[in-house]
Amino acid sequence: xxxYSSKITKLVSELSSLPGIGAKSAQxxxxxxxxxxxxxxxxxTDTIMDARTTVHYCKECxxxxxxxxxxxxxxxRRDKTTIMVVETPRDLAAxxxxxxxxxxxxxxxxxxxxxxxxGPSDIRxxxxxxxxxxxxxxxxxxxxxxxxxxTTATYIGKLxxxxxxxxxxxxxxxxxxxxxxxxxxxxxxxxxxxxxxx
Amino acid sequence: xxxYSSKITKLVSELSSLPGIGAKSAQxxxxxxxxxxxxxxxxxTDTIMDARTTVHYCKECxxxxxxxxxxxxxxxRRDKTTIMVVETPRDLAAxxxxxxxxxxxxxxxxxxxxxxxxGPSDIRxxxxxxxxxxxxxxxxxxxxxxxxxxTTATYIGKLxxxxxxxxxxxxxxxxxxxxxxxxxxxxxxxxxxxxxxx
Numbered sequence: 001x002x003x004y005s006s007k008i009t010k011l012v013s014e015l016s017s018l019p020g021i022g023a024k025s026a027q028x029x030x031x032x033x034x035x036x037x038x039x040x041x042x043x044x045t046d047t048i049m050d051a052r053t054t055v056h057y058c059k060e061c062x063x064x065x066x067x068x069x070x071x072x073x074x075x076x077r078r079d080k081t082t083i084m085v086v087e088t089p090r091d092l093a094a095x096x097x098x099x100x101x102x103x104x105x106x107x108x109x110x111x112x113x114x115x116x117x118x119g120p121s122d123i124r125x126x127x128x129x130x131x132x133x134x135x136x137x138x139x140x141x142x143x144x145x146x147x148x149x150x151t152t153a154t155y156i157g158k159l160x161x162x163x164x165x166x167x168x169x170x171x172x173x174x175x176x177x178x179x180x181x182x183x184x185x186x187x188x189x190x191x192x193x194x195x196x197x198x
Numbered sequence: 199x200x201x202y203s204s205k206i207t208k209l210v211s212e213l214s215s216l217p218g219i220g221a222k223s224a225q226x227x228x229x230x231x232x233x234x235x236x237x238x239x240x241x242x243t244d245t246i247m248d249a250r251t252t253v254h255y256c257k258e259c260x261x262x263x264x265x266x267x268x269x270x271x272x273x274x275r276r277d278k279t280t281i282m283v284v285e286t287p288r289d290l291a292a293x294x295x296x297x298x299x300x301x302x303x304x305x306x307x308x309x310x311x312x313x314x315x316x317g318p319s320d321i322r323x324x325x326x327x328x329x330x331x332x333x334x335x336x337x338x339x340x341x342x343x344x345x346x347x348x349t350t351a352t353y354i355g356k357l358x359x360x361x362x363x364x365x366x367x368x369x370x371x372x373x374x375x376x377x378x379x380x381x382x383x384x385x386x387x388x389x390x391x392x393x394x395x396x
Contacts, residue, residue, distance in 0.1 A: 004291070005264040011249040014242055019230050020223055031288060032217050033246060034253050034262060041250040044212055045243035048231060051209040052239040055232050064232060066203040090229060093202070 008034070060131070062107040062124050064089050072096070072104055079103045081137040085128065085156060087111050087144060095142065103140070106131065111148035112155055118148075120155060129159065138166040145172050206232070258329070260305040260322050262287050270294070270302055277301045279335040283326065283354060285309050285342060293340065301338070304329065309346035310353055316346075318353060327357060336364040343370050 004012075008030060016026035033041060057063070058070035061083075065071070072078055072092075082103030086092050092105050108123040132139070139160050143149035153169055160167040173191035174183050183191075202210075206228060214224035231239060255261070256268035259281075263269070270276055270290075280301030284290050290303050306321040330337070337358050341347035351367055358365040371389035372381050381389075 004262055004287070005253065005269060007249045007253055007264040008262055011245050014245040018227055020226060025218055027288065027291070028218060029216055030249070031262075031286075033250060036250070038250055041246060045247050047209050047212040048239060049243050051205045051228070052231060052234070052236055054205055055203065064202060064206055064229075066205040071203060088229075089202070090225065093225070 057107075061105045062109060062127065063092055063105060077102075081135055082140065083128070083131065083136055083138070084140040084142050086142050087149065087152075091142065091144070103138075108143070108152065111143055111146070111152040113148040113151070116148075123152070125156070125159070128156070132160065132163055132165055136165055138168060140168050140170060142170045255305075259303045260307060260325065261290055261303060275300075279333055280338065281326070281329065281334055281336070282338040282340050284340050285347065285350075289340065289342070301336075306341070306350065309341055309344070309350040311346040311349070314346075321350070323354070323357070326354070330358065330361055330363055334363055336366060338366050338368060340368045 011030045011033070012023075012026045015021055015029050016023055018026075021029065033044075036044075051066075054066045055064050056066075058065045058068075058073055060069055060073040063070040063072065067074065073080075079102050083106050084095065084101065084103055085106045085108060086095070087108050087110060089107055092107060095101050095105075106124065106128050108125065108128070110118055110123040112118060112120055112123065128139075139156070141153045141156050143152045143156075157167050157169075171194050172187065173194050174180060174187060180188065209231070210221075210224045210228045213219055213227050214221055216224075219227065231242075234242075249264075252264045253262050254264070256263045256266075256271055258267055258271040261268040261270065265272065271278075277300050281304050282293065282299065282301055283304045283306060284293070285306050285308060287305055290305055293299050293303075304322070304326050306323065306326075308316055308321040310316060310318055310321065326337075337354070339351045339354050341350045341354075355365050355367075369392050370385065371392050372378060372385060378386065
């Protein structure tokens with residue numbers, strides 16, 4: 001990048017430090033930004049700073065929000081007695097997109113991973129247990145079907161059962177539109193184990 | 199994105215307006231930014247604003263720079279009598295990466311395209327002709343091998359020839375490592391036409 005001035009090099013390196021942005025995309029983005037009308041660039045940087053400054057965690061479910069409560073917890077139509085536990089706000093967003101889930105969420109911000117040294121106290125488990133002291137009928141564990149997600153699910157199961165509150169795990173199986181021929185064995189076994197009556 | 203607050207939605211939409219950033223990557227970037235330390239976010243936005251504010255065109259070759267002259271034009275070791283004409287600063291960067299070219303450049307910022315209504319006066323051709331009044335021995339046309347790039351090359355050839363300055367076009371042919379079997383016919387014909395003695 002010696003062909004350019006240091007400011008451009010700095011911009012490219014700053015952009016390429018973002019996830020999913022390689023050297024080529026960073027260069028492309030940099031040139032795009034340098035060609036954008038200055039007021040549009042200001043709008044972009046202001047939006048970034050504004051979001052970073054004002055967005056924090058929902059005091060109820062730990063989703064991201066710029067109010068005290070996130071839009072879901074603030075919505076009186078949502079069923080507060082059903083809590084779906086997810087690892088990240090992105091997982092929450094994925095479930096929200098279905099438009100079918102009417103309960104609320106609890107965002108753990110991670111999963112238990114002995115390998116990475118992430119223990120139960122490093123994720124929002126204590127906060128989940130505090131919420132269960134209210135009127136809660138069911139905890140649906142929707143952590144990922146990875147080693148970490150499964151470990152976390154098992155751990156939550158053990159924590160919640162003694163309280164008498166129902167604790168469930170979302171189903172694992174062959175995805176809709178999925179072809180059995182191309183589905184891995186573990187998923188196929190899961191699908192059999194989780195079979196339901198027709 | 200109703201699951202989030204308006205600030206996050208705004209950030210995602212602002213990011214997805216950038217080239218090569220789709221809805222998914224924008225969401226991923228947004229969450230990354232919201233998790234970055236505030237001072238790092240400030241560094242990112244400052245770098246963007248600073249680059250946009252201070253970067254302008256080199257008064258000699260129209261490359262991007264934050265000084266009066268770009269690093270290439272300012273380098274006394276570069277041969278100012280040879281000018282390579284490119285369409286964009288990215289093309290210039292591609293040639294600079296070879297590390298072999300010792301001349302200087304001229305960035306047109308586009309190519310002639312009757313289809314898009316871009317005429318000779320819309321790109322930096324007049325500025326190129328002004329430079330030719332100095333001590334220039336050769337103009338190497340390195341516009342792309344597209345309809346627009348070829349049209350521009352032909353046009354530059356016609357402009358420069360009357361001045362008596364040598365005007366050349368970079369070679370078109372089978373790329374290094376390229377397999378003839380998978381090379382298109384136009385390129386194969388070009389490669390024959392541009393054959394050199396062994």
